[in-house]
Amino acid sequence: MSEIQRQKQKKKVSWDTKDKLHLQLQLRTKRVSPPLASGKCYLSPNTTFSLRLPTKSSMVNNNNNGQGNNQGKNGKYIKTPLSASFKLIPTMGLVNYNQPPVIIATTPTQINISVKNNFNNNNNNRENKDNKENNDGNKNVRNNCYKNDYTNNYIHSGKLPYKYIRNAKQQVEGYPKLQRLYKLKEQQVLKYATRPYGCKINSTQDLTSKLNSWVYDYELQFDVIMIGALTENQLIYPLLAQLPIDKLCSKPGFLFIWASTQKISELSTLMNDQRTWSKKFRRSEELVFIPVDKNSVYYPKEWSIPEDQLLEEVQWHCWMCITGTVRRSSDNDLIHCNVNTDLCLENNQTGNSAVPSQIYKVVENFSSSTKRLHIIPTSTGINKHVNVRPGWVIASPDIILDNFDPVRYKNDINAIGTNIPHHDEIEQLRPKTPV
Structure with a gap:
């Protein structure tokens, strides 16, 4: 087996539908940063990785309507392409330079993934709860977006905020x-x-x-x-x-x-x-x-x-x-x-x-x-x-x-x-x- 195939086997992504969407990646860089005096190195806090997930197959029921075009030959499997760009936020910035860095990825805002349609009611309720948590997270992101700070502008320019009323x-x-x-x-x-x-x-x-x-x-x-x-x-x-x-x-x-x-x-x-x-x-x-x-x-x-x-x-x-x-x-x-x-x-x-x-x-x-x-x-x-x-x-x-x-x-x-x-x-x- 070639070295590239070994690397692909190591870079596996686990998908857990029971808990909140959480990705943990193990990446081995080609160039390792020079070690510090303690034998460890830092990851840049502004590092951004681009990840493309492989196609994931899910079991579906033969009686599922509206997805006939995506059914396989036996009618039991469908393939849904799942690709997104993740911004990975380093949570362990100090690691051994001889070991691969462990990075926690932020979850996407909205991802459509095909799952088994014969889940029980408990699984459906759990999925609705996950969607609600994701929506709450989106609201927090919108509330924390950049806005016009007229108070800060007044401190630097001396212009009153209500001067900008159109x-x-x-x-x-x-x-x-x-x-x-x-x-x-x-x-x-x-x-x-x-x-x-x-x-x-x-x-x-x-x-x-x-x-x-x-x-x-x-x-x-x-x-x-x-x-x-x-x-x-x-x-x-x-x-x-x-x-x-x-x-x-x-x-x-x-x-x-x-x-x-x-x-x-x-x-x-x-x-x-x-x-x-x-x-x-x-x-x-x-x-x-x-x-x-x-x-x-x-x-x-x-x-x-x-x-x-x-x-x-x-x-x-x-x-x-x-x-x-x-x-x-x-x-x-x-x-x-x-x-x-x-x-x-x-x-x-x-x-x-x-x-x-x-x-x-x-x-x-x-x-x-x-x-x-x-x-x-x-x-x-x-x-x-x-x-x-x-x-x-x-x-x-x-x-x-x-x-x-x-x-x-x-x-x-x-x-x-x-x-x-x-x-x-x-x-x-x-x-x-x-x-």
Whole structure:
């Protein structure tokens, strides 16, 4: 017998169908690594072998249907070619160089092998158990695959993970019906909007006196009121407690208050104060705006973050409070729910306004009212501009346009109406709350 035939006889693979698929090979290499001082050598941990298994014959029953093409001459045996590439993982790295290395092979993910079809139920159950174990192993492999590690990327590059969100600019990308809905809502809001109004205030006392004059002298009320902007100096508890917001806001009405993460506690105190706003407004929703870059004008300043705080809280919160009774499922003439999401991300079209335009759009798409007021109590600085907007009255120390007249404003409201009229296509496209 030749040396090659002897080597082939030694390289036998045992197949055990009772236990988990396990291959153990004994390979004798042609070139043996030079021995170490101890007379032993190491196997490389990255060694990969390619193995092709020989054809395996299995006993089958003559009455087996669907495998007639594979039956032998006597109808009792079939031959199923079984070939696969195995990645062999060395488990015994330190062996004697005069002896063949013993290597444990990993099992393949899926192998079809023909076996006897007259197995009893116990063997079938054992085979199902083996398949389940193999499937669990495949899940572990999929879970451990390489993924985008944005946390590690932030450590090396300084770029925040949510900067890589693809639909930050157009959240309804890929949804043609929602895109059509957004376009119709924008046209409808612009059609029934008043001219841009601005009211310049010189001090906090001037703001309080003007609001009291609007309430008591002109009997003016607004259905939507927004307070503050994306700056740290807006939520001033003593000032807001003096404003007649409960009398300035009609019922039902909506109040939007901006606050940074560090000012949430003051906002909670303001809403629970028994002397001011308690039981007059109740918190309903919360809008969140997130800047995507540390160079953004909306990113919180370092002095506003406590020194002993490990993580930086960069998001801005806008609480939506309701006064009066509003039902999501029935009051379709007042509100349109579920049109926009409550999370907004900064994009390249956000600009440097004191309040991003996408926040205004969320409020306009939610409420059908045409009477909207935005109060910015203090200056926002030179980096954040206060811009006028159609359909809004903006009161701020930094506003350039100062053209607000209560009588003229009431005439404009009487001309366009207090609510945006019903639109059939918008009503058909918008998401509806179940009754």
